Amino acid sequence: MSKIKNQKLKIDIDHVARLANLKLTNEEKKTFESQLAEIVGYISQLEKVDTEKVEPIGQITGQENVARKDETRPSLSQEDALANAPKTHNGFFEVDAIFEEQ
């Protein structure tokens, strides 16, 4: 909690945008920074709630150990799976190279 207070609700927007793999313009960064400071200020009111003896809730269905039978079922064909891909190559998804050639 102390970490939030020291931060004065300021989000390190460059760091968070990098984590989220989003490229933001300088203008967007400025707008989001002030809007998000206000929103984070609002959600921080939960600090007031005494939850010392409260366990976090994992789910609300009350269901446990839901598993289906381990059986093969029909799935999408290779053609269907690739149907919406922007780039394909020999029946594969094509991605930009991540290593540069020496």
Place this chain on the structure above:
Amino acid sequence: MIDLQNLTIKEASNLLSSRKVSAVELTEAYLAKIEKYNPSLNAYLTVNKSGAIEQAEKVDKLFSQKAKLSPLAGIPIAFKDMFSTKGVRTTAASKVLENYIPVYDATVVSKLNGQNVINLGKTNQDAWAHGSSGENSDFGPAKNPYDTNRVPGGSSSGSAVSVSADLALAATGTDTGGSIRLPASFCNLVGLKPTYGRVSRYGIIAMASSLDSVGHFTKTVWDNALILNYSAGFDTNDATTSQSKVENYAEGIEKGIKGLKIGLPKEYLDGLDPETKELVKKAAGFLEKLGAKIIDISLPNTEYGVATYYIIQPSEVSSNLARYDGIRFANPRDKFGAEAKRRIILGTYTLSSGYYDAYYLKAMKVRRLIVKDFTDAFEKVDLILAPTSTGPAFKLGEKVDDPLSMYLADVYTVNINIAGVPSLNIPGGFIDNLPVGIQIIGPNFSEKLIYQTAFAFEQETKFYERTPSI
């Protein structure tokens, strides 16, 4: 000429089965009305013209062969653009999915197709279902048919407009924090947010997975109950769906509410706009007259709902939207609109190292308290009556530059998603000639009792009969 303005599924079904109207005639009547009014109302993003006619021809053939068909056979409906429809473009109203054509149907789509409904098309919404007004659509906002200068409510904006303006007999929606009930309130419709896990989420674009509920809009309570008969049920493709029995929700709907205990939570009335408060109190009066007992109750953690929701929901949004990498399908991430980016940033922040305990974990503790509020209340009462919205529809543009005030439009709906319980918005009356809804909330899997109560109220008040003049 078919009178679409006063048509319900019940009546259309009678017309179709008695062959007074063919499915093709009915479908063409809706397509003509869509063509005329969609340019101004912007309810549909994609109109499934040839597909709809094809489906209608098939249904007419089945009728002529005297096949045994369900009451939904030949009923023209619309699907929110969150629902994957095989071969029909599905965008979530985002430019990221502008050209995305699913190769499979969502479970609900295939279930309803199995009953031979007619898919008229895909409806407008806030992109990714992020919003309370419909204005966050990347393809322009839908307009409220009662006043086109006002929002229809969101996020299922186009679905509400399509039913309200007679551009469909019913429409599906998703409700993560109020996205069915709020537009139903603003457009004088019956809108169901079922129990979490009652209706399969498979094939529906995920927003916040622990909150997403799949429901629908209709003009009347009976119509709404009928659709749930076919959309509900266990699905091996969605592990959160319940194995509990799907009831016949329409059967016995006229049973009445004598002796029913209905709670009125003070936290939903304190601070409520006086005119809306008056409307809710009048509604309680109607229910009392019909034989219910109104009991004052308290849901003490109500005030923390929006804060809890705006931690859990963006956290889950940021995780769900991480899959859009522009490699397997869809456009690259720079096509996300402002609101999606805002929520991704917020959610990534609240989940990030050093902040997780303070935000997400804390919210999941408060969530337990909110769940308990409802569990405790339902030990004292059978159902809860509450406002759905702070008032009637607000003006287009009024809240677009102030995200926090937009988020607060959900103040009366989010707690229900946090708890997972079912709630039905029904028309509750009018303020300044604009519709305002009320919601009936029940314990998990009490949809049948909710429908019985809503039906009694509807027969007494008939607010649904006041349709917009477009």
